[in-house]
Amino acid sequence: MKFQLLLPLAVVAALAFTGCSEDNDAQNQAKLEVRLTDAPGDFSRVSLDVQQIEVHLKDEADPAGWEKLNFTPQTLNILDYVNGRSALLVSTDFAPGDLKEIRLILGSNNTVTARDGEVYTLKTPSGQTSGVKLKLDKATLRAGETYQLLLDFDVAKSIVERGNWKPGNDKKERYLLKPVVRLVAQEITGGIYGQVTPAAALPQVLAIRSSLTPADTFSTNADATGAYRLQGLPSGTYRLEYFPTTTAPTNQPAYHSAVRTGVVVVNNQLTNVPTVGLAD
Known part of the structure; x- marks a missing residue:
């Protein structure tokens, strides 16, 4: 699947993801927060089945550079997170250093609910295997600071209707999920x-x-x-x-x-x- 990435990053200020520093060792850690927000689309519900979130810490060509974040698999109605609202997906202490990429691994239970109440399966062939990958530009986590990655999901551009689909055809074949995500990274100070x-x-x-x-x-x-x-x-x-x-x-x-x-x-x-x- 080809993903359209709206970059470069806006590196503005540092981030937090849910967690509590309970000892002095935490002072040597950065905080990493991952959030999801959405640009509205013409649907009543869009359920995204997010199974795993990873970040890449090494050169892009190094497959061993991916590290899993502390994330509980969940299905999100991303239309709940519009007009400035966002879903907090990850909040964790993290070792200082540079981040190269972030990747969302999607499950198979992605659906879209039309305005008339009909529910359609979203086909995500690439999202279920290699994941939705977004590159980071100069994202550096520093000890004692918080860094936020905001995934701005554009529903209107991400859900594509097949041109030859007609009422009465298999509902699983009507829509494809081709994620268009704008990645905003900011330091919180x-x-x-x-x-x-x-x-x-x-x-x-x-x-x-x-x-x-x-x-x-x-x-x-x-x-x-x-x-x-x-x-x-x-x-x-x-x-x-x-x-x-x-x-x-x-x-x-x-x-x-x-x-x-x-x-x-x-x-x-x-x-x-x-x-x-x-x-x-």
Whole structure:
């Protein structure tokens, strides 16, 4: 199958895919997020059976360069993800380095539902074998940053009706799936910083973007002065949770957890959070 790729990439800012960094080793990792969005088409539903997502880390000619991402096979109605909405397919910690390509392996249960409610099978001969491959241009994952790959699926151009098909013919033969996908890569550089008291509580800080399912969670620990900073956060509204990791000395107020809601992160900006106290 021949795929039309609308490139070059727009490399703008770093990415996140659902995951939680729970130890210092995560500071040496990048975050990789893969999302799917759609340009509308004249159908009521388009179900895409995505079985596997891989990225290529080496020279294009090296077949050993493909690495599977942590993805749960699923069938998506891609018409649910239009007008700025997107499906979060992958969110994971990833080793820093260059990405060369991304590939979606499709299953056989791809269908399109017409406006009259009739369901037709989408034939995807190449998509089921070698996969839908998209090349990346200068996509570099850096430690401590988040990188997002947005797959912009164009339904109107991707679903092709056979010219000789007529009502009464085999429904499996009406439509072909020839994916037209625009690939947008961006670095995400938003962040949050602030101060926790007392510093002796050695608090852990979680930033949770709960508008996603499952929620997108990032974590860090405050330093010896109580200062903390979370970087590489995608734009959105976050809930911050603070947890002391030790107990207060005898005859001092007990340490307790705290929550701050409605913390807004904007790309390319750092959001300051007022000081949070963890002692009565």
